[in-house]
Structure formats: structure tokens, C-alpha cells
Amino acid sequence: MRLLKLIPDNTNIGFVRLRAWAFGLTALLTVAAAVLVGVRGLNLGVDFVGGVMVEARFPTAPHLDKLRSDIDGLHVGQGNLQPFADPHVVSIRLPIPSTNDEGATNRLVKNVQASLAAKYPGITFNRAETVSGKVSGELIRNGLLAVFLAVFGIAVFSWIRYEWQFGVSTFVAIFHDVLVTLGFFALTRFEFDLNIVAAVLTIIGYSINDKIVIDDRIRENMRKYRQMDMRALIDLSVNETLPRTVMTSLTILLALASLLIFGGPVLRGFTAAMMLGVFVGTYSSIYVSSSLLISLGLKPHLVEPKKKSGPSDSAERVG
Amino acid sequence: MLDFPRWKVISIWLLLLAGVALAIPSLMPDRVARQLHLDGMPRINLGLDLSGGSHLLLEADTADLVKQNLQKMEDTIRTEMRRGDPKIAIGDISTSNGQLSFFVRDVSQLDAAVEKARGQTTAVGVTGQRDWNVAVVDSTRIVMTPTQAGTAASIDNAMKTATEVVRKRIDELGTKEPTIIGEGKTRILVEVPGLQDPAELKALIGKTAKLEFKMVDMNVDQSTVTAGHAPPGDEALPNVREPGEAANAPIRYWAVSRRVILSGDDLIDAGLSKDDNGQPAVSLKFNASGGRKFARATQENAGKQFAMILDGQVLSAPRIDEPILGGNAIIHGSFTTDSANQLAIALRSGKLPVTLKFIEERTVGPQLGKDSIHAGVIASVIASVAVIVFMFVTYGRFGFYANLAVVLNIFVILAVMALLNGTLTLPGIAGFVLTIGTAVDANVLINERIREERRRGRGIVQSVELGYKEASRTIFEANTVHAISGLIMLVLGSGPVKGFAVVLLIGICTSVFTSVTFTRMLTAGWIKRNRPTEIHI
Numbered sequence: 001m002r003l004l005k006l007i008p009d010n011t012n013i014g015f016v017r018l019r020a021w022a023f024g025l026t027a028l029l030t031v032a033a034a035v036l037v038g039v040r041g042l043n044l045g046v047d048f049v050g051g052v053m054v055e056a057r058f059p060t061a062p063h064l065d066k067l068r069s070d071i072d073g074l075h076v077g078q079g080n081l082q083p084f085a086d087p088h089v090v091s092i093r094l095p096i097p098s099t100n101d102e103g104a105t106n107r108l109v110k111n112v113q114a115s116l117a118a119k120y121p122g123i124t125f126n127r128a129e130t131v132s133g134k135v136s137g138e139l140i141r142n143g144l145l146a147v148f149l150a151v152f153g154i155a156v157f158s159w160i161r162y163e164w165q166f167g168v169s170t171f172v173a174i175f176h177d178v179l180v181t182l183g184f185f186a187l188t189r190f191e192f193d194l195n196i197v198a199a200v201l202t203i204i205g206y207s208i209n210d211k212i213v214i215d216d217r218i219r220e221n222m223r224k225y226r227q228m229d230m231r232a233l234i235d236l237s238v239n240e241t242l243p244r245t246v247m248t249s250l251t252i253l254l255a256l257a258s259l260l261i262f263g264g265p266v267l268r269g270f271t272a273a274m275m276l277g278v279f280v281g282t283y284s285s286i287y288v289s290s291s292l293l294i295s296l297g298l299k300p301h302l303v304e305p306k307k308k309s310g311p312s313d314s315a316e317r318v319g
Numbered sequence: 320m321l322d323f324p325r326w327k328v329i330s331i332w333l334l335l336l337a338g339v340a341l342a343i344p345s346l347m348p349d350r351v352a353r354q355l356h357l358d359g360m361p362r363i364n365l366g367l368d369l370s371g372g373s374h375l376l377l378e379a380d381t382a383d384l385v386k387q388n389l390q391k392m393e394d395t396i397r398t399e400m401r402r403g404d405p406k407i408a409i410g411d412i413s414t415s416n417g418q419l420s421f422f423v424r425d426v427s428q429l430d431a432a433v434e435k436a437r438g439q440t441t442a443v444g445v446t447g448q449r450d451w452n453v454a455v456v457d458s459t460r461i462v463m464t465p466t467q468a469g470t471a472a473s474i475d476n477a478m479k480t481a482t483e484v485v486r487k488r489i490d491e492l493g494t495k496e497p498t499i500i501g502e503g504k505t506r507i508l509v510e511v512p513g514l515q516d517p518a519e520l521k522a523l524i525g526k527t528a529k530l531e532f533k534m535v536d537m538n539v540d541q542s543t544v545t546a547g548h549a550p551p552g553d554e555a556l557p558n559v560r561e562p563g564e565a566a567n568a569p570i571r572y573w574a575v576s577r578r579v580i581l582s583g584d585d586l587i588d589a590g591l592s593k594d595d596n597g598q599p600a601v602s603l604k605f606n607a608s609g610g611r612k613f614a615r616a617t618q619e620n621a622g623k624q625f626a627m628i629l630d631g632q633v634l635s636a637p638r639i640d641e642p643i644l645g646g647n648a649i650i651h652g653s654f655t656t657d658s659a660n661q662l663a664i665a666l667r668s669g670k671l672p673v674t675l676k677f678i679e680e681r682t683v684g685p686q687l688g689k690d691s692i693h694a695g696v697i698a699s700v701i702a703s704v705a706v707i708v709f710m711f712v713t714y715g716r717f718g719f720y721a722n723l724a725v726v727l728n729i730f731v732i733l734a735v736m737a738l739l740n741g742t743l744t745l746p747g748i749a750g751f752v753l754t755i756g757t758a759v760d761a762n763v764l765i766n767e768r769i770r771e772e773r774r775r776g777r778g779i780v781q782s783v784e785l786g787y788k789e790a791s792r793t794i795f796e797a798n799t800v801h802a803i804s805g806l807i808m809l810v811l812g813s814g815p816v817k818g819f820a821v822v823l824l825i826g827i828c829t830s831v832f833t834s835v836t837f838t839r840m841l842t843a844g845w846i847k848r849n850r851p852t853e854i855h856i
Contacts (some may be wrong), residue, residue: 003712003714003855003856005713010774041366051474057686057688075469081806098442103518103522103679106517106521107518110516124684124686125684126683126684126686126687127681127682127683127684127687128680128681128682130677130679130680130681130683131678131679131680131766132677132678132679133374134378135678135679138564142811142812143811145811146807146812146816149807149811150803150804153804153807154800154803154804157800157803158538158800171691194812194814195746195819197812197816198746198815198816198819198820200814201804201807201808201816202819202823203822204804205804205805208797209757209760209801212793212800213764213793215796216792216793216796222790240771241767243767243770244760244764244767247763248756248757248759248760249833250761251706251709251759251760252753252756252757254754255702255706255752256420256753256756257705258698258701258702258705258752259702259749262694262697262698262701263694263695263697263698263748263752264691264693264694264695264698266368266745267694267695267745267746267749268750270746271749274753280329284817297432314537318341
């Protein structure tokens, strides 16, 4: 049986040659993402801004403008409609009533549900959430803290494990990944909630995984070919790991695609973020972190020489 | 490297078999598991987003609690100083700035006053620190300040009682398997599967049970009292059911006077205590006005019984042996430590010891949960099939081994989750799908490395050996960083993020075993048996 080989043997693509262009593109993307997040802002869910959210499933796709005026007619504060990929499902966000009594939010939810049920027979309600300003503040703080800790923790790990250049390049690349993902959410106005924070953290994990594989190969080759030019060496390492990069990205994309198509509406934002993250993470492994190593002045002879006894005696073992 | 002793092979298979066996109860519907008597086995719980239900987060108002403590201490000091001979005259009592301060009129009594004030403080923890600091200012004023340890202990205590009270009130709803646990120092998390309208639950938690003390009518033969039959001026109230009492046992009724002698507001505290003979007893502590009312009632009614009534049910009806004047009473009789404690909790549960606020509330409809499980399972199956086909087409026999590892890995993750009594949430399912994707990465790394080594002209055994060795280093590092982000999610994440992190972390650990150790064993066994001259990879 002939086995599938996605990348032919001895593929040699000149990745490093395109470095200047790639840096330009990266800079453009990063700045654009930062501007988008700054100007348009993220469409934060009730998890992060606090408030009341009611998610309804309509028997026929509702007209959003009509629904909006229906909600306004209830005089329950400034409503905000968030359509889903499924046009039958709409989430309605409302401010928390300002009275101090505990039952007020429940009455608000019931009021909205009852009047919608009267206007749209057959409507069902999937979810109702109320998050107070105090909790949403904590969730924002913990979310930000988690992302920063993950980026720093991992950068410090690569710095301790390898040379400092690897730590810096990894840090920059991951920062880029996070920013571009946020930019995507600012652009599409997809709701940014707790699940998306999990997605961002997973993207960080995936992206770092990808970089470690390439960094590992770069280091191995630096010990092997002590006289080689750094550009050639990085090209060699990226090409050597290319079959793995393509193969792994494809399997994960396959898994994510099935989640995106069949996994139901709740996970859609999460999956979309993850898929984007796979592309961005793979791109940044080659064009941000590896290329940055050259700019940071990493040279093969800076790495301690390989021991005589074999290529892998110093390696950790698993299993 | 490729040498696997028999005991190792056997233990690896046994471990995987155990994993599959432990995972099976979680994969069955409840009904089937019960029929096969497997419902006692560890199983994975479904999170609220999958089962549907309500999630509520309550926070205690600790500032209010501190204020209450201050007021209680003020009450106690007023009573205590007036007691004894000679009385200590105090004045100008203030509770501002979180301190209780008062003026002692006769300077010669200052030391006695300090002594009495100290007597009202108790030790907290093992350090012997008191819950209040007593100090003298300007040699005429006594200032009492709650210590940090004292406040912390009082919050802790109040949260325990509050959690108990909340649990009791939710049990009244009769819903199945509610979760009520303390979160952090001042919060209570309540999860009720299946509950669609939390308004009723909120009202129930917020309500105050009515505690009243009334005299038992001694002119009535209590054994003849039945529901609704009481002389004029009295009412017939049922006795509370004792724990362990048969559900169909006849309920005992009491005829009690309608006049309320004391209400729950007059009772400051009730606790487990010992009587003079060292038998378990229940101690009661009243505030100043409560102490006065109780003193009068006991003076007038010595030898009679009074009933302690919670929400219309008689908890206990002790006899008054002698007038109780000090504001502190002890109820003794045929108590066990358990029953005394139960009565004390019941007396305390009249009202929440601290105000609780609802700060987060999420309700998931039952249909959404069902749809989500359905969608999640379909997505997982399709993802697995797609990855399995792709791996097999690319790596042949080696891909097959990797696939076997992935499938077993799913079972092992489920088994570990069941053992940890974990909860599967919707993001957790996403974690599964992602783990399927990343677990094969280890095998991709290994197989690509073997291909590479073969291309370089190395022998079969050496290529396989080097492939595993070299890839293992990368796999170890990659998994370490994955674990770092997973741990951060677990510690800092809330709700859904945690559910995702748990699956991810378990998956990282188990996948190293299945996709490295297990596949290496399979490959080694095959090479040893067949001594292939060429491998297709």
C-alpha cells in the first residue's frame, strides 16, 4: 500500500528569504489588530460586563429590528441583541435593574420571557444569566491574569530551557498570536465570553507546542552543524519539521472542523477562535519566532557543543 | 529501548483494561447503570450546561456581620455590667469606628470592669489569641476591638451556619442532588440540576424562619391533643419529626398558649454545651430584653413546660426547673451529643447569621443541555473517525497503532475523570476533541522522525529507536508548556474554563502513556516477532 505523503522528501522552501516581507505583514497585522481592539472594542459578554442575558430560540428566524423595538417597548433599559450563526437563536442582553431587591432580576427575566412568548408563539428559552458587576470585574481580572501568566510562564520556561533568544522570540510570537486573535474578535464582533478566554489559552498552548518543536530542531541542528549560516540552518530546521507541522495542523483542523459543524451553537465562537489560532500559531512559529532568532543574533557556536557519546543522551525520556 | 519484559507488557495492558472498565459506567445512561447495579461505581457527573438547571453564587455581607457582632457585644456588656454585686455603672457607650467603647463611672471599678469585659471574650484557634482586644483609654474608658483572628473566626462560623441553613431550605424544594458548597471565604455556590426558575429558590433562601417560645398549656392532657383541637386561647402544634422516626409514625401535638413570650430576635446564640453532670446539653444566650422576658416567664411558670417553636413545629418543650435570671440558659435532659447539636443548629437556623446577596445566576434550559450533549458526542465521533482515517492513510501500521492509542486514551481520560468524581461540561467536550487532535501530535512527531532516520539510511531497529528517543524530548517539552497553560486555567478559571482545563490536563498525562509508551510497546512487539526487512511509514 502506498502511504500518503503530504510533503515530498527533501522539500526545501526558502522561508527565511521572505523574512523581510513577512515582518512587514506581521507588523501590519499586529498594528491593525491593536487598532481594531482599541477603536471598535470587543463585544464583551455578560461574563465580563455584568448584566442580564436571555437566550431565546424562535420557531422562525425573527426580524432583528422588530425584536429590538419589541424589547424597547418593555422599558427595561437599553437592550442589546446578539444574533448567533443559527438565525433562530438570539441572545438579548439587558442591564441589571437598579433596585436593591433580590427578586428584581428574576421578575425582569420573567417579564421579558412572558411578553416575547406572547408575541412569538412557540419560542423557547435556552439560557438566562445574571452576572453582577462585582463578579464580572473579577472574571475580567482573572482572565487577563491567566493570559499574562501563561505567556510569561511559557516564555520563562523556554528561556531557562534554551538560550534567552528563544525566550524572547517565543514571547513576541505569542503576544502576536493573542493580539491577532483579539483583533479577529473585534473585527467580527463575535461575543467574547469566558469560553473564549479558554480558547485563547489553548491557542497559546498550541502555538507554543509548535514553536517548541521547531526550536528543538533548531537547537539540535545548531549542535550538529556548528559552522552553518544561521539563515540556512533555520531554513533546514523548518523544512525538516514541515511534514510534522502540516500533519498536526491538519489533524487538529479536522477535529475542530467537526466541532464547528456538528458541535452545536454554544461552542461555535470557541471553535472559530481555535481554528484561527491554529493558522496564526503556525505562521508565527516560522515567521515571527524563528526569524526573530536571526535578528536577536543567535549563532550556532553560542550553543554548547554536542557531547561525543550520542545525539540524545542528555534528552529527557518520557514513558 | 525496544526491549519490553513480559511483566511490563502485562502491566501496561492491565492498566489500559482497568481504564476501559472504569470508563464504561460513565458511558451508560443512568437507567441502564442502575439496572446493572453499576450506579455505585465512580461516574462522571454532567455539568449544569449539559444537564440543565440553575447555578447561583451567593456572597455574605461581612461588613454587616461585623456590625452585628459589635451590637451583640454591646448587649452582652450592658447585661454583664449590671449583673453581680456591686453593679458596675457604665455610660456613653459607642460602637463607632468598628470598636465598642464605654465609660466606667466609678474609677475604682475599672479593674473589675476590665475583668468582666475580658470574661466575655473567647480564645480563637491554637494561638490562644482572644477574639476581642480589651484596652483602657484615658484611665476611664474601656475600648473593645475585634481582633483579625476573631473576625475571621466569626465569618467562618457564620458561613458554616449559613451554608447549613441554605442547604436545609433547598432540601425543602425536594430537588435531586443539589450542590451547596462554600467557595472562598465568603461565598456559597449553589447548583440545582433541573431547576428552571430560580426565583422560588431565591425566595426560599432569603426567607426568615420564625422562631418563637410559648408556654405549654399544662391544664390540658397533652396526650389527647390532636390537630386543630385545642382549648380557646391555645393552639395545637405538631412536634417536629425526630431523625430516624418512621415516616408514618403518628405525629405528636402540643397545646400551647397563643401568647409569645420570646421571639427569635431575642435569642443571640444557641450552642452545644455540657450540664453539671457532664452530659450533653444545649446552651441558650439571650439579648438584654430577651433575658428580662425569659427571667419573668421562668419566675412566673416554674415547674411548667415551654415550647420552642420553629415555623410552627415544636422543636422541644423543656420543663422550667428554676427561674433563669442571667440571660443564659441551659437545656438538659436525655440529649446525645448529636441530638443536642441538632437542636442548637435548628435554633440557630431561624435566620441566616449573615445577609447573603446573589451575585451570579445562570440557568440553562433542559433542551439546550440535551442538544449540546448530542452535538458534542456527534462532533467527537466524527473528529475521531476523521483523525483515525487520516492517520492510517498516512502512516499505515504505525498510524493504526497511534489510532489504537487515541481510542484507549479517550477511555482512560473518562476513567480518570470518574475516579476524581469530575464533572463533564460542554467546554470539557471541546477539551476531548482537542485532546484527540493533540494526542496524535506525539505520534506524528515520532513517525516523522522514523521516516527521517530511514531516509538518512539507518536500519529499521535503529530508526525506530532514534525516532522514539529524539521525539520523546520534544514531546516532553511540548507537554510541559501545555500543562503550564492548563494549570493556569484550572487555578484562575471559573466554571466553564475549569471544566475545559481538567480534561486538557488529564489528557496531557494520559496521552504520554498511550501515545508514547503504549505505541512503543506495540511497535517493539511487532518488530521482535516479524523481524521486518522493510517498513512502510
